[in-house]
Amino acid sequence: MVMCHVSLLWLLLFGLCPVSVPDSIPIGMFRIECHDRHFWLSVSSNFLGHKFRFDVQADSEVHEVSGQWAAECGYIMALDSWGDLLLRVSYLACLVENQRETEFRLMVWFINQDSNEEEKSYPLLLTCPLQVPWAPRELVCEQNYMEVSVLKLLPPDNHIGTAWVTPAPVELGEGLKEWRVVFRIPALNQEGGMREETVPLKMAHLLGYHINTTSSRILLRCAYGSKMAYTLQWGETDVEVVSATILYKLKWTLLTVDMSVSCTIGQARIDDSDILWSLPRDLPTLVHPPFIEKGLKLGVGGRYLSECVAHQRGYMIHNNNRTLEIRIPFGAEGGIIKSHVIDGLYSQSYFVDVFLLREWEDTAWSLTQQRTFRALFIYHLPRPVTLINKTVPSQREFFISLCCFPHDVSLGNVTVAGQPVLWEEMERNGVRLSQNPFPNNTYMYLFQMPFSHPLIPQKYLGDRFRRYTLYGVFSFILFPDGEIYNHSATVEAELQDVVLPKLEGECTVQGVRTLAYYGNIDSSEWSLYVGRMKLDWELVELGGFSLDPHELYLSLEVPLYAPGMAYEALGLQGLLVNVLVSLIHLETAEEQTHVQRCVFPVRELLVCLPEGRMVVMVDTAGVSPPVNPNHTALLDPACRPLETDNSRAIFSFSIDSCGTFATHDANLNHIIGFLLAVSIRKMEIALLPSTCHPILPNFYLGNTHTKQPCTHTQGILRAVVRNRSDIDKIPILTDQKMHSLPVGG
Template identity: 50%
Template sequence: MLSILFLCVLSMCARNKVPAGMFRTECQDQHFWLAISSAFLGQMFRFETEGRSGVYPVSDKRAAQCGYTMLLDSRGDLVLRASYLACDVDTEDHAGVQLMVWFVNKETSGKETSHPFLLTCPLQQWNPREIVCEENYMEVSVKKPIPPVGQKGQEWMTPPPKRSEQGGVKEWRMVFRVLPDAQKDVTSLPMKEQTLSLMEAEQLGYHINSTGTRIVLRCGYSSPLSYLLQEKGVDLETVSVTIFYRHQWTLLRVDASVACSLHKGTMDGTHILWSIPQVFPPLVQGSIRDRGARMGVGGSLLSDCVIQQRGYKMEVRAGVMEVRIPFGADGGYVKSHVMDGQYAQSYSIDLYYVQQWEDAQWTLTRHCSFRPLWTSPRPRTLGLFNLTVPEEREFSLTLGVFPPDVSLANITILTHTVTPAVTEELGLRVFQVPFTNGTHSYLLQVPFSHPLVFQKYLGKMYRRYMLEVNFTLLVSPHGQVFTHPASVACDLQDVVLPKVEGHCTDKAVRLTLHRGNMDTQWAILFGNHRLEQQLVELGRYSLEVEDGYFVVEVPLYSLGMAYEDLSLQGLLTNVAVSMLDVETGTVEQTFVQHCTFQVRELMVCLPNNWMVVVVDTARVVPPLDPWDTTLLDPMCGPKETDHTRALFSFSLDSCGTIKSVEDDGLVYVNEIRYMPQYLPIPQYFFHPFYYYSQPVGCRYPLNGTRTLAIYQSHLLPRSRTHRSHKGQHPIVRVPCEVSCGGDGGFTRRIEGREVNAVAMRCLWMKPFSDIN
C-alpha cells in the first residue's frame, strides 16, 4: 500500500515553509520513506528523529541500531528509510505508526534551516516472524509467545527482581551461538554458546526492544557475534541467538536468529544476477513449506505484470533463487561515464526481495532483503537510428537513448561546429526527444540540399547524398566530454545532367550549356581540354554566363575543334562537349556539334606522310582553269575542282615531292603549277611567258610523333608573271601560321584516314612577287 501522508506540525511549518516539490514521502512495505531532492540539499545536511526521550541525530551507528537507512540514490536525492519498529516510532493502537523527523539543511552561508515531518502510516498486520536484511543492518521481529493463563513455569530469578519500566526487559538474557575464537566461518568445528545480559549485548551493538506483542533484535553487519555461512554457494551472515524473558515469573524463550545474503550481484552477460538460497538452515527447524517469493524495487513490491514488462526474471536453480535484471531496465538508474574518451554507463537498482515459508516452529516467516545492486562502468554502443524518408529529401537521424546526466554540447559537420542554440539559423534542426522513463535522445534533421551535405553521382541518374556529423556530448556533473561520429547516406534517382545545344555560325561553333543540378560533380571538356579560364583565353573563346546556363563560342581553328574531312564543299569539323565525372574520371556523356566551314585555301599535313591542299586560282589574271593545274609530276592532277579552286590529295613520297633534312626537321616540298598547252607569242617589254606556280610543303620532326597540322595560308596576291632566274624558280621560306591543332587526345578522319589532331611545326614555300 502506497499512500503519501505528508503531514507537518503547523507550529513548525509556520517557521519554515517547505518548498513545493522538494520532498516526497511514501508508506512502503513496513517502512517509512522520505526523499529530499538533490536540488534542495545544502552544503551539509542531516536527519534528526524526535521521540519521547528527546531529539537525536541519525548517525551511522544510531541508524544501524535503531532501524534507519540513509542513502543518496543514483539521481543524487537523499533518501531516509525507517522501519516501523525503529527507535522513536510511536505505535498507536488502531491508529497506525508515526515518526517525527527533522531535516536540517546547512546553507553555504553557515545558516541551518530545519524542516519537520510527521510521518504517519497505517499499521499493517505483522507475520509471526519478520526478518529484514537492510543495507546497513539486520532486523528480526517475532511475535511474543505468551503462555496460557495459569500455566506455571520456572522462575526467572530468586528473589524476583523489582518490576522495571520496560516490563523486565533489562533483566532479559540472550544466548548466542558463536564460533571459537579467531574463527569467523562455519566449518566442521563445534559452536559454543555465550550468554549476555541486555546491557552487555547493547554494548556489542545489538539492539533489543519489546513492544506489547513483539520482540525485536537489530544489529549492523559484521557484528562481533556474527559468523559466515555458505549455503548453495551463497555467503550468508548469520546471528544465532535465543532470547530468554519472563512472563508473570515464568521463564520463556524465543529464537531471534537472523541470516542475510551477502551476495552483491554480478554481471551475467547483459543482466545483473543476484542470488539467495531458498532455505536458510540457521532459520529453519524441521520440514519447510515454501510460500512463494516476490520482488520489487526501492522497497515497493511489483506485480507479476510489471515484472514481466521490465524483463525481470526469477528462476530457481539447484536450491538457489536467481534474480536477473536487464542492464538499464526500468526501475533502476543509469549513470554515464567517460572512459578513455568513450561513452560508458553503470547501472544500479535498489532490489527488494521477499520470500516466505513455514516450518515446524513458525507458522509463517517473512524474509525481506533490501539490496542495492550496481555494475562498474561498461562501454556502451550508442544507437544511431536513420529515420530518413527519401521522398522528404531530408536526413533525419536519432542518437541515443541517454540518461538525464548527458547533454548535447555541439555538432560538427565537415569543418563547421555549431551549438544546438544556433543550428536552426544555419538551416539545421536539432531536437531533444524525451521519453516517459526520464531518458532522452537527440534528433538531427538536415535537408539534402544543405551545402554541408556531400553529393556523389552514381550513374544512371542516381545521386548519393551523404552526411557526416560528429556529436559532442557532456556528462554531468563533472563536465566530461565524449564524441560520437555518424555517417548516413541516401540514394535517389534525381540527377539532371547538363544539357548541351549547339549551332554553327560563319566562323565558329556556338554552344549553349544548361547546367543541370550537379554543378560540382562535372568538369566540362571541349575536345580533351577542360573548360577553364586558360582555355577560354588560349582558344579565343567567347563566353556568356547566364542564370542556369552559359554560352560558349568556339572559333574555327581554335583548341577543342576537331576536323573530319576537307573537300571543296568545305572543312567538316566538330566540337565534342563531354561531361567528365571528377570523382571517377569517367566521361558520362558526350555531345558533338558538326559544322562545315567554307574555305578558299587550306593545307593539311597528315602524320602518315600525306598532304591535302586546296588552292584558289580565282585571283590569277587572266583566269586559268584549275583543272589544268598539276603538281611537280604532271601526272598528279587535282582530285576535285569547281572552276576556281582545286583540291590535291597525295602522298609525300609521290608526285615529284622533294625531300630534304634541315636542322631537326624533315622537309617535303612540292609545287602546284599551271602550264598552258599553247603559249602566246611573247612581246618585248610587255608579255612574259604565261606561268602559275604555288609551292607547298610540310615539315616533320626527325624524332618524335608525327601529328596533324592544318594551315590557313595568307599568301600575297598571286601573279601569272614570273621572272626566270637561270631557269630556276626562286623560292623563299616563309613562316607559316599554325591556326589549329590538338594535343593528341582525339582521333579524326581526313580523306578516310585516322589522324591524331596535334599541332606540329610547318614549312610554307611561296614565290617572290614580281618586283616589276
C-alpha cells in the same frame, strides 16, 4: 501503504524541543508514508541545506540518527536513488511508542543548516497503524542492520483456566536480566563444525545486539559485521548469519526461542543488459525443510509492483538452483540513471531502491516473513550512444536519431563539417531538432538536415550517383556537473540525382562554338579537353580561343585552323572540319563528349597530309585568258583534277608524283620543299610554290602546342612560265601557308 499522520503539537513541543524553536513546515518538502512494518519519511533534495540531520525524541530522551546507534536501534538514513533524503524506521525501533501493538508513534526532528551555519528545526510526529497482523516470525534485512522478531511463547494455562502473561519489560533490570543468549559460531579448528557461546543479555548488548520484548514479541537486532556474526558462501552469494537462541523464564518455565537471522550481503552485478541480484532461497539457518513458499513480492521505491507492472518494466524473478535471481533491466523505470564521461566515453550509473517480501512455511514456523531492502547500483557502465540512421535518400535529407539519454543529459551544440549549427538559423536552413520521450524516462534526439545544406559535402560516384556525407559532432551537457560529452557521427547517403554536364555545338563565321552546360555538379570536378588537349590558359592564348561564361553554360569558340581543329574532307562545297570537346571527371574518369562538324567555304587551299599526299584546290578565275578548270592538269598530264566546277579544280597526288620535285632548305633540319606546277594550256604553266613536312612511315604530327598559330592566307601565288626549264628559276615562297593534318584528320 497508508499516509501517516503528521501532528505539529506546538504547545507541547515548545516545552520539549531539544534544539530550537520549531519552524513552519514548507508544503511539499516532506513525504511521510507507512509501509508494512516501517515509517518512511523523505525530504526533497531541493530542500536539503549545507548540512542536515534527523533527531528522534521520546519524552526527554533525544538521539541523533547516525552510526552504530541507528543500526542497533532500527533506523536508516540515506539518500535514495533520486537524491531525496530518506529516513526509514522499524515499528520496533528504539524510542518508538507502541500503542498496544496496533499503532506506532515516533517524534522526529529534521534539522537543516544553511551555508551560514544557521539551523532550522522542523518537528514531525509520525503515527502509523498496524495494517497487517504480525507473523509468528518476521525477518528484516535492512541496508545497515538485521532484525528478527518472533511471537513470544506462553506457558501452559494454569489449573483455574486463566492464561499467565507477564508484562512487557522495558528496562534491562526488570525482567530481562535473567535472559541468556546462546550464539553458535564456526569452530576455528573444525571444518564445518560449530561451537556455542552463551552470554547474559547485558553482554549481548555490549556486543552490539539490541534485544527487547513487547507485549507479544521478542526482538533481536544488530548491525552488519557484529561480533558473533559470520559469513558463509551460498552459491555465488555471500550471506551474513547470526545463529542465536534466547533462553528465558516465564514463571517456573524455561523457554527457548530461535532468534537466528541471515541476510545476503552480496552486491548486484551486471549480466548482459540486466542488473542481477541474487539471494539464497532456503538457507539451513533459516529454513527447516520441508518448506512451502507462500508468497513473493517485489517493490521499488516503497511501492509493491503488481505482476503486470513488473512484466511491463521487464523485472523478473527466477529460481535458479536454490538461488533467487532478481533481474532488472539497466535503466528500467523505477530507478534513476546518472551520466558520466570517463576517458572521453559516455557511461551511466544506475540506481534502484528495491525491497523484497518473502513468505514461507516450514516445520518450525507456521509463517515466516522476510523483508529485504537494498539499494542496487551499477557504477560507470559504458553506454555507447546508439545512432540510428533513418535517412531515406529519395527524401533528400539526413534523418538520424541518437538514443537513449536520461534527463541529466541535454544536447548543447551541433557541429557539422567543423562549423557550429546556430539554433536561430536551423529552421531557415531546413534543419530540425526534436526529442522523443520513452516510458522509462529516457528520450532520444531526432536530427534532420537537408542534403542541399551548404555544410553537407557531395561527391560524384559515377553513373549519375552522388554521395552526400554528414560529418557531425553532437555535444551533450551532463547535469549538474556540466561535463561535456562529444559524440562524432558520420552518415552517408547515395542518390542517383546527378544531372550530368551537357555539350552542344554550333558553327560560326570564325570557327566552331561549343556550349558546355554545367549540370548540378561542381564544375571544378571536371576537366575540359579540346581534341585531346586539356584546356588551360596557355592553350586558350595560343589558339586564340574565345571563352565566355554564362549562368547556365560556358561558351568556347575554336577558330578555324586553330589547335584542336580536325579536317575531315575537302570538296568544292568547302572544307569539312570537326572539333571534339570532352568533359572528363577528375575522379571517376567518366567522360562526356561532343563532336561538332562544320563546312567552311574556301576558294584555294593546299593541304599536306601525313601519309605523304597533297591535296590542292586551285582557283582559275584570275587566269587570263580564262581557263576551263576541267582542262587543267599537273606537270604530268596524266594527273587530272578529281573534281571541278566553273572556276576551281581539286587535285590529290603523292608528293613524289605528277611532276613535283623537292628542294632542301639547309636552314631547316629535315624540311623538304616541294614546287607544284599546274599546266593550264599547252606551253603554259602556272607555278604553285609550296612547302610540306617530309612524311616518314612512322611520322605522326601530335596535338602539341606550337609557337605560331595557324592562319589561312587567302589566295595562292601564281606565275606563268613559258618553258619547263624556267621552273628552277622560281623561288620557294616561305610565306605560303602550310597545313598539316594528324592521321585520321
